[in-house]
Structures are given as structure tokens and as C-alpha cells.
Amino acid sequence: MEKTHILSILVENESGVLTRVAGLFSARGFNIDSICVAKTLEKSESKMIIATSGDTQILEQITKQLNRLVNVIKVQELTDEDSVLRQTVLIKVNADETTKSDIFRIKEIFGGRIIDVSRNYYTLEVTGSERKIDSLIDILRPLGIKDIVKTGIVALQRVKRTN
Amino acid sequence: MNHNHNSSKKNLMTGSKIILESLIKEGVDTIFGYPGGAVLNIYDELLNYNAQIKHILVRHEQGAAHAADGYARASGKVGVVLVTSGPGATNTITGIATANMDSVPMVILTGQVPTNLIGNDAFQEADTVGITRPCTKHNYLVKDIKDLARTIKEAFYIASTGRPGPVLIDIPKDITSSVYEFDYPENIELRGYNPTYFGHHIQISKLAAEILKAKKPLLYAGGGVISSNAAGELLELAELLDLPVTSTLMGLGCFPAEHPLFFGMLGMHGTYAANMAISNADFIVAIGARFDDRVTGKVEEFGKNAKFAHIDIDPSSIGKNVKIEIPVVGDVKSVLSSLLEVLNGRNEEISSAKYERLGWLEEINGWKYEHPLLYHMKDIIKPQYVIEKIYELTGGEAVIATEVGQSQMWTAQFYKFKNPRTLLTSGGLGTMGFGFPAAIGAQIAQPDKTVFDIAGDGSIQMNIQELATAVQYNLPVKIAIINNNFLGMIRQWQELFYHKRYSFSEMNVNPDFVKLAEAYGAVGLRAKDPDDVVPVIEKALSIKKPVIMDFVVDREEGVYPMVAPGAPITGMLLV
Numbered sequence: 001m002e003k004t005h006i007l008s009i010l011v012e013n014e015s016g017v018l019t020r021v022a023g024l025f026s027a028r029g030f031n032i033d034s035i036c037v038a039k040t041l042e043k044s045e046s047k048m049i050i051a052t053s054g055d056t057q058i059l060e061q062i063t064k065q066l067n068r069l070v071n072v073i074k075v076q077e078l079t080d081e082d083s084v085l086r087q088t089v090l091i092k093v094n095a096d097e098t099t100k101s102d103i104f105r106i107k108e109i110f111g112g113r114i115i116d117v118s119r120n121y122y123t124l125e126v127t128g129s130e131r132k133i134d135s136l137i138d139i140l141r142p143l144g145i146k147d148i149v150k151t152g153i154v155a156l157q158r159v160k161r162t163n
Numbered sequence: 164m165n166h167n168h169n170s171s172k173k174n175l176m177t178g179s180k181i182i183l184e185s186l187i188k189e190g191v192d193t194i195f196g197y198p199g200g201a202v203l204n205i206y207d208e209l210l211n212y213n214a215q216i217k218h219i220l221v222r223h224e225q226g227a228a229h230a231a232d233g234y235a236r237a238s239g240k241v242g243v244v245l246v247t248s249g250p251g252a253t254n255t256i257t258g259i260a261t262a263n264m265d266s267v268p269m270v271i272l273t274g275q276v277p278t279n280l281i282g283n284d285a286f287q288e289a290d291t292v293g294i295t296r297p298c299t300k301h302n303y304l305v306k307d308i309k310d311l312a313r314t315i316k317e318a319f320y321i322a323s324t325g326r327p328g329p330v331l332i333d334i335p336k337d338i339t340s341s342v343y344e345f346d347y348p349e350n351i352e353l354r355g356y357n358p359t360y361f362g363h364h365i366q367i368s369k370l371a372a373e374i375l376k377a378k379k380p381l382l383y384a385g386g387g388v389i390s391s392n393a394a395g396e397l398l399e400l401a402e403l404l405d406l407p408v409t410s411t412l413m414g415l416g417c418f419p420a421e422h423p424l425f426f427g428m429l430g431m432h433g434t435y436a437a438n439m440a441i442s443n444a445d446f447i448v449a450i451g452a453r454f455d456d457r458v459t460g461k462v463e464e465f466g467k468n469a470k471f472a473h474i475d476i477d478p479s480s481i482g483k484n485v486k487i488e489i490p491v492v493g494d495v496k497s498v499l500s501s502l503l504e505v506l507n508g509r510n511e512e513i514s515s516a517k518y519e520r521l522g523w524l525e526e527i528n529g530w531k532y533e534h535p536l537l538y539h540m541k542d543i544i545k546p547q548y549v550i551e552k553i554y555e556l557t558g559g560e561a562v563i564a565t566e567v568g569q570s571q572m573w574t575a576q577f578y579k580f581k582n583p584r585t586l587l588t589s590g591g592l593g594t595m596g597f598g599f600p601a602a603i604g605a606q607i608a609q610p611d612k613t614v615f616d617i618a619g620d621g622s623i624q625m626n627i628q629e630l631a632t633a634v635q636y637n638l639p640v641k642i643a644i645i646n647n648n649f650l651g652m653i654r655q656w657q658e659l660f661y662h663k664r665y666s667f668s669e670m671n672v673n674p675d676f677v678k679l680a681e682a683y684g685a686v687g688l689r690a691k692d693p694d695d696v697v698p699v700i701e702k703a704l705s706i707k708k709p710v711i712m713d714f715v716v717d718r719e720e721g722v723y724p725m726v727a728p729g730a731p732i733t734g735m736l737l738v
């Protein structure tokens with residue numbers, strides 16, 4: 001079954017690790033939808049968050065093979081239910097007299113910020129779930145989007161409630 | 164480099180010396196290699212180590228990789244390769260991929276251009292770690308001499324533990340000439356690498372219970388039994404419970420072929436009895452095997468009446484192709500010993516289980532007598548006859564390397580392997596050209612054994628240059644060419660699935676193999692009639708030199724039984 005999956009992968013911070021990990025996906029023709037990598041508090045390790053969509057069984061196999069890589073310390077699949085998933089988008093929108101107030105209103109609703117202002121364009125920064133970002137884009141599109149860039153998804157497991 | 168700082172330390176050495184000292188620490192006494200610009204420093208130092216390290220100069224780097232592989236398979240030790248950058252490294256790729264597919268422990272040292280030239284398209288530069296990433300268990304580029312000894316230590320550890328495999332170390336030339344303190348690490352710290360050795364006790368108890376309960380159990384053993392040295396435990400388990408055993412190509416030798424509980428290889432060219440047993444069993448225990456498509460045929464039908472247990476050290480092998488009810492992650496030897504412990508003393512359960520299964524063993528034996536492995540010989544030599552005679556005349560005690568194709572399958576069927584590590588064959592990658600250099604490696608590991616390469620006329624030409632190596636080091640390897648003047652396995656598929664359209668599978672021109680042997684300084688013998696076969700093998704066995712035996716066989720003989728690719732394994736074409 002095809003489904004979006006989020007993998008959180010703790011790796012040793014060595015050159016070539018990203019290629020090793022990505023190679024397991026590409027060798028099976030699996031697309032990586034997004035990827036985020038950064039150091040953790042330990043200098044010697046990084047965490048990768050990979051979003052991918054594809055057959056669940058093949059992904060299970062990839063997960064096992066990720067675990068087999070010498071530089072991979074831990075692999076976890078995260079879901080919407082047990083984790084917080086966030087993405088940040090920067091969008092440059094057409095800002096003329098007729099649209100400026102709309103942009104402000106939309107920014108408020110989405111809890112975003114305007115981080116760059118020029119005569120004809122505003123650049124918005126918004127963080128949220130993938131769904132929220134998608135609907136922001138839908139709403140802004142009629143106003144004229146000049147440019148857009150998204151980060152990959154980052155994800156962190158929620159603290160388990162014990163009661 | 165901060166030389167002032169270093170010179171205050173003791174035990175200063177060049178990178179080249181550090182490499183050789185580290186190899187000695189790892190117990191290496193033999194390496195297979197070929198020199199070139201990027202490894203000249205190492206080669207220069209190597210002359211000083213003549214007494215401790217034997218270097219075998221091959222004639223092609225692919226030969227070095229296969230020879231180290233054969234050395235490792237035959238001895239259980241890590242095989243070591245030393246080659247130069249660029250073409251030296253790329254020439255080893257087939258050998259590395261072959262070892263990787265069959266989980267063979269190897270360490271490959273490749274030279275690299277100096278660190279300041281990496282990425283510049285320098286002379287003889289290739290991105291060796293990039294190229295070999297998907298076909299090694301792990302690989303390294305050493306960018307700082309400080310890391311050199313630790314890297315070698317890790318490489319040997321990774322290659323030889325867990326599911327074994329080849330590990331490559333790429334070493335830039337400047338590292339081999341710079342100087343650093345040699346201090347071989349005692350310990351290894353690899354946070355992401357912790358193979359599981361001991362099976363989970365709950366899983367093992369479940370497995371024991373299920374084995375006792377099953378009415379039609381079957382052990383399906385693979386190469387993992389051999390690499391974990393668990394043949395003894397497997398025999399004990401099978402005999403304790405009268406469990407029938409079948410094995411994969413890679414597993415042959417893990418169970419004595421003449422044992423009454425053994426029913427031969429399974430899969431595409433497996434025996435009728437083994438394939439029928441798989442299809443009728445109610446409980447199958449896969450042991451160090453990986454459900455390769457050449458074994459399972461149509462995977463939905465494989466063991467369709469059975470529950471499966473799977474013992475393997477590699478969790479990614481378990482449940483890959485077939486649903487497994489009882490997975491046991493762990494080293495085969497350790498898991499089987501624990502299983503035997505759990506069964507120990509349960510004599511009543513064991514004897515009643517054995518009693519209830521008498522019918523099952525009878526059923527499998529029925530299949531065995533109904534369709535044994537067969538061939539009919541008149542006045543042309545049949546390939547199977549040659550293999551049978553090699554078996555008889557060596558008493559099943561030889562180490563047999565194979566090439567790939569029909570001759571490989573006939574060897575698997577007609578040589579009755581008794582002992583582990585006596586069949587060296589490229590099961591996973593199916594590499595033509597593997598057998599002869601592998602036989603050279605095995606002969607070096609085991610100078611007192613009789614070592615054969617059973618070859619096709621096509622395959623032997625893929626690494627024939629190593630005949631010079633065999634002659635140079637006086638290695639009495641016996642090459643038996645099953646000469647059908649065809650890429651026989653290809654011809655067989657074309658016969659069966661392409662209406663006998665023999666597209667480019669005929670070897671219209673072959674060398675005169677007898678003269679070829681002589682040209683290299685080896686001995687050449689030829690058998691044209693069935694009556695020649697035994698004398699030729701006997702003569703070859705009496706000569707303490709490399710020998711080529713050219714057996715001129717029936718050109719269009721086929722390997723049977725055969726299961727068409729993708730068909731259920733019960734759908735066997737028989738003789």
C-alpha cells in the first residue's frame with residue numbers, strides 16, 4: 001500500500017553517510033519527498049528526517065537495511081499521531097495595493113511573519129504541518145506567488161502520556 | 164603534519180609500515196595483489212615483510228579479489244587484497260560484488276591519488292568509495308594518517324563479524340608516506356554496529372515446541388550454516404529428531420550428502436524429493452538461508468502448506484520474501500546450540516514426535532526413488548559422469564570451486580559434498596570467472612588438499628590468465644573443463660524458452676586447452692571417450708602441478724530437473 005512515511009534516523013556524523021542512506025532508497029527507485037539533516041546536541045551524531053511515500057512492505061525492508069548500515073545508530077518511523085511534524089515555507093507574493101491587506105490577514109490566520117518587504121513583493125515565513133502549508137499555498141496562489149521554498153519535514157516524538 | 168609533535172612520540176612509522184604492521188596484528192599472512200603507482204610505497208615496504216606476509220602476484224585484479232574470496236571461503240579467515248587506484252580498484256569490483264552477495268569476509272586495500280588531488284580527475288583517479296558503496300558491507304576513505312590503524316582494525320572486525328562481507332579501505336598515496344605513531348587500538352567503538360549473536364530465548368522455545376509438534380517438518384539450510392561453522396549442530400539437531408534436510412547451493416557441504424536424512428539441493432535445479440518436500444511440509448525451518456528467487460520459484464507457492472521459522476544473523480533477511488511465523492535473529496551456531504539445550508532431556512516428546520513422522524520420511528524417500536538424479540551415457544562423455552568420477556576418485560574430500568552455468572549445477576547435483584567449506588561457488592552474483600582464481604586462493608589456504616575448479620569452456624576463459632599465477636607459485640590446482648563448446652546454460656534456456664534459437668551461445672572458436680596449458684607451463688590432458696575419463700582424472704591427481712583436463716562432452720546435454728523461472732518449484736521438467 002502506498003502511504004507517506006516519516007523516518008527519523010540517528011547517524012554518526014561522518015562523510016558519506018547521507019549517500020549511504022539515500023542510496024538505499026534510490027536503489028529501489030524510491031523517491032525521497034524531503035530530507036532534513038542536522039547535528040544533534042552530540043557533535044558526533046546527526047539526525048535525518050526523511051519523508052517518503054511508497055509501498056509499506058518495501059519501506060520495512062529499507063528500514064531493516066538502514067539498520068544494517070554501520071554508521072546508522074537508530075531508525076524510527078514517526079507518525080502524525082505519535083509525533084509533531086513541522087515544515088517551514090518562505091513565499092514571495094505579489095504585494096500591490098489590492099493584495100497587501102489580504103496578505104496581512106492571511107499571515108495572521110496562519111501565525112506567520114513577513115520577513116522581507118519590497119515595493120512589489122512581501123516574503124512570508126510560515127511554519128506548520130504539511131497540510132497547513134499546502135492550504136496556505138492554495139490561498140496565496142490567486143494573489144500571484146513569485147517564488148517559494150520549503151524546508152523538509154522535521155519531526156519529534158511527543159512525550160508519552162502515562163495516565 | 165606537525166612533525167615536531169610527532170617526533171616526541173615513540174614508535175613512529177610511515178603509513179605503509181602502519182598498514183603492514185596492522186595486517187600482522189590481524190593475523191594476516193597472505194595477501195593477493197597487483198602493484199601500481201598509488202601503492203608503490205606500500206609495495207616497497209612489503210619487500211621488508213617477506214618473512215611474515217606472503218604476497219601472491221595475480222595477473223588481473225579481478226583474480227586477486229576472487230582468490231582472496233576463495234581463500235576466505237575455504238579457511239574461514241579474512242581474505243586480503245591490495246591493488247592500486249583507478250583501474251586497479253575498478254578491476255576488483257566484480258570480485259567484491261561476488262563476495263558481498265555470498266557474505267564472504269574480505270578486506271580490500273585500494274590505493275588512491277594523493278589527498279590534495281582527490282576530485283581533480285587526477286591520473287588514475289576513480290571515486291572508489293563511491294563505486295563500491297553498494298557492493299561492500301562498509302567502506303572507508305582514509306583522509307588522515309591518525310585514522311589509519313583504527314580504520315584497519317574496524318575493517319577486519321566488520322568484515323568478519325555479524326553477517327560477514329567485504330570491507331574496502333581507500334588509502335591516498337600521501338598517507339602511505341607520511342609518518343605517525345603506530346599504536347594498534349585494542350578496542351572498537353562502533354555505535355551503529357552491534358550484531359545480535361544470541362537468539363531470543365522465547366523465540367527459541369517456540370521453535371522447539373513447533374518442531375516437536377510438526378507432522379511434516381523440514382530443515383532448509385543455507386550458506387549461513389557454513390559461515391557460522393554450525394554444521395555439527397545442524398547434524399545433531401537433524402539426528403536427534405529425524406528431521407529431513409535440504410540445502411541451497413550455498414549450503415552444500417553443511418550436511419553430509421550421503422546421509423539418509425539429506426535429500427539434496429532444492430530450487431530451480433533441485434532434486435524432485437527436495438522440491439516436493441518443501442511443497443508438502445507443514446513446518447519449514449530456514450537456517451542461514453535467504454529465500455533467493457532461484458530457490459523459491461513462484462514465491463506464493465513456496466512451502467504453501469507450511470508455517471515458517473527463520474534463523475538468521477541478518478534481520479533484513481528475515482521476512483523479506485516469505486511470511487515468517489517464528490523469526491529468530493542470531494548466529495546460527497549459537498541459536499542451534501540453544502535449541503539443542505532446550506530440547507535436551509525431553510526424551511518422551513522426542514520419541515513420540517519421531518514415531519509420528521515415520522510416514523513423512525517414507526513419503527520423501529518415495530519421491531527420492533521415484534525420480535532420482537539421472538543421466539544416460541552411451542558413447543559420448545556425459546558431463547554428469549565426469550563429476551561423479553571426480554567425486555569417487557577424490558573420495559569426496561577435495562575442495563571444489565566452480566564456475567557458473569551447467570557445469571556448476573551438475574557439480575552441485577553429482578558431487579556429494581561431505582564437509583563444509585569444500586564447495587566454493589558464486590551463488591548470489593553467479594560470476595563466471597570466479598572458480599579458477601578462487602581455487603588458487605583455496606589451494607594457498609590449504610596446501611595439502613586436492614583443489615579442483617570445475618569449469619565450463621566459456622567461464623574458464625574469463626580468468627584463464629591466472630594460470631600463470633598457479634604455475635608461478637606451484638599450485639597444483641586441477642581444472643576440469645566440461646567442454647561443450649557452448650555457453651551451455653544459455654543454450655539450455657534458449658532451447659526451452661526460445662524455440663532453440665541459439666543466439667550467440669555457441670563458442671565457435673575455443674582455444675586448444677591442452678596446448679594452452681602447455682604454453683603456460685602447466686599440464687594439459689584430454690578425454691574424448693567415456694573410457695578416457697577415469698585415467699585422465701587419475702593422471703591429473705598424480706601430477707603435482709596445475710593441470711587442465713579437457714573433457715569433450717555431449718554438447719546438448721541439459722540440467723534436470725529444471726523449474727522454469729517464476730513457476731512453482733513443483734513444476735519440474737524431469738529427464
Ligand SMILES: Cc1ncc(C[n+]2csc(CCOP(=O)(O)OP(=O)(O)O)c2C)c(N)n1
Nearest residue numbers: 568569570595619620621622649650651652
Ligand atoms: C560474468 C558473467 N557473464 C555472463 C553470465 C551469464 N551466463 C550464465 S551461465 C553462462 C554460460 C556459461 O558457459 P560455460 O562456462 O561454458 O558453462 P556451461 O553452461 O556450458 O557448463 C552465461 C553466459 C554470467 N553468469 N557471468
Ligand SMILES: [Mg+2]
Nearest residue numbers: 619620649651
Ligand atoms: Mg560450456
